[in-house]
Amino acid sequence: MSLFDEIPGYRAALSAETEQRDAAFLQLPIAVARKWPRRPLALLPLTIRRMLILEHAQSPFVCGGKNAPTAGDIALFLWVCSPGFCADKKRRDSFIKSCRTVNASDALETIRRMVNAAFYDSPPRSSDGGESPSYWSMAASFVDCFAAEYGWPMDTTLDAPLAGVLQLFKVIQHRRSAIAGERVPLFNPSDSVKSRWLMAQNEAALKGAQN
Amino acid sequence: MATANQFTDGTVNGYNSLSLSITNPTGATYTSAALTCIAETITVTRQYKKILVENHLGVPVGAQYTRDHVTGTATIQVPALGTVEVGATFTVSAALGEGSENFIVTGADKSFSQNDIIKQNISFAKVLSSIA
Numbered sequence: 001m002s003l004f005d006e007i008p009g010y011r012a013a014l015s016a017e018t019e020q021r022d023a024a025f026l027q028l029p030i031a032v033a034r035k036w037p038r039r040p041l042a043l044l045p046l047t048i049r050r051m052l053i054l055e056h057a058q059s060p061f062v063c064g065g066k067n068a069p070t071a072g073d074i075a076l077f078l079w080v081c082s083p084g085f086c087a088d089k090k091r092r093d094s095f096i097k098s099c100r101t102v103n104a105s106d107a108l109e110t111i112r113r114m115v116n117a118a119f120y121d122s123p124p125r126s127s128d129g130g131e132s133p134s135y136w137s138m139a140a141s142f143v144d145c146f147a148a149e150y151g152w153p154m155d156t157t158l159d160a161p162l163a164g165v166l167q168l169f170k171v172i173q174h175r176r177s178a179i180a181g182e183r184v185p186l187f188n189p190s191d192s193v194k195s196r197w198l199m200a201q202n203e204a205a206l207k208g209a210q211n
Numbered sequence: 212m213a214t215a216n217q218f219t220d221g222t223v224n225g226y227n228s229l230s231l232s233i234t235n236p237t238g239a240t241y242t243s244a245a246l247t248c249i250a251e252t253i254t255v256t257r258q259y260k261k262i263l264v265e266n267h268l269g270v271p272v273g274a275q276y277t278r279d280h281v282t283g284t285a286t287i288q289v290p291a292l293g294t295v296e297v298g299a300t301f302t303v304s305a306a307l308g309e310g311s312e313n314f315i316v317t318g319a320d321k322s323f324s325q326n327d328i329i330k331q332n333i334s335f336a337k338v339l340s341s342i343a
Contacts (some may be wrong), residue, residue: 002228003228003249006230038299059283122325124323124324124325124328124330125323125324125325126322126323126324128323150219183252183284183320184323185287185323185330185331187323187325187328187330191328191330192326192327192328193327194249195327195328198249198289198290199290199292201247201290202244202247202292204244205245205247208244209243
């Protein structure tokens with residue numbers, strides 16, 4: 001029997017993962033229900049530019065934090081990801097005021113889904129937990145990488161959906177490391193299913209060794 | 212698009228994913244029991260080497276071909292209990308194109324993690340039954 005079938009839920013997780021990754025390139029509409037007007041609020045996917053704006057505004061959806069997001073945090077996120085987003089303060093205030101008609105739980109769920117989808121293929125880190133200072137913005141790394149690889153101008157990289165950008169970044173890193181003869185492990189979120197299976201196997205073996 | 216049997220754990224899989232039981236050497240950080248790991252992107256090199264025979268004037272008079280050492284590399288997913296260290300051993304029965312073979316880990320890179328997932332690159336060599 002293949003490990004894919006031996007590990008419960010693994011094949012289904014892989015299938016869901018493929019769909020999620022494909023969706024990153026399809027630009028499927030994202031919407032949040034409103035009490036009024038009945039037409040749902042349309043949103044655009046997270047991009048590097050929108051991430052930077054949200055980071056700058058200390059949005060708990062991208063910066064984390066212990067406190068539950070407030071209605072203001074939700075409204076700000078929706079504004080940054082709305083098609084009408086601009087630097088005009090009046091339009092921002094008007095949009096944020098209109099967010100009172102948004103279904104809060106639906107908005108919260110949609111935002112979490114958007115953030116999870118955007119970071120689905122974020123790069124792994126070294127297990128020793130070591131940290132090193134950063135010498136440039138995360139955006140600079142992406143802009144430089146895509147300019148060198150595909151000749152993308154800065155705005156193209158900054159405005160591409162992050163979920164797709166991170167997948168492409170992964171492919172580029174993999175190709176480059178293969179050419180350099182390096183082996184960088186690849187990660188799938190579905191590997192979590194394998195992790196749980198491995199833990200169960202190893203704990204059983206440990207118990208057996210102790211008895 | 213998702214179809215039933217398209218999945219492999221990596222991109223250049225010489226072999227399908229394998230479940231390996233790896234025993235760390237004495238003195239390793241984790242030695243409580245053999246570690247069950249999943250090997251993905253596993254590659255094994257089996258090649259011949261040529262031994263050239265020349266006469267006293269350096270003129271080629273023959274060549275002998277013999278099997279070289281069997282070596283390989285793999286990316287393994289390890290449990291959160293511990294990682295694999297150099298000197299660890301494992302056995303693979305038939306899955307790598309030969310019969311049952313014993314391997315020793317000759318290189319174990321620093322592990323990488325993402326949430327609860329831990330992966331590590333290892334290199335290994337087949338343990339020969341005798342030293343000529």
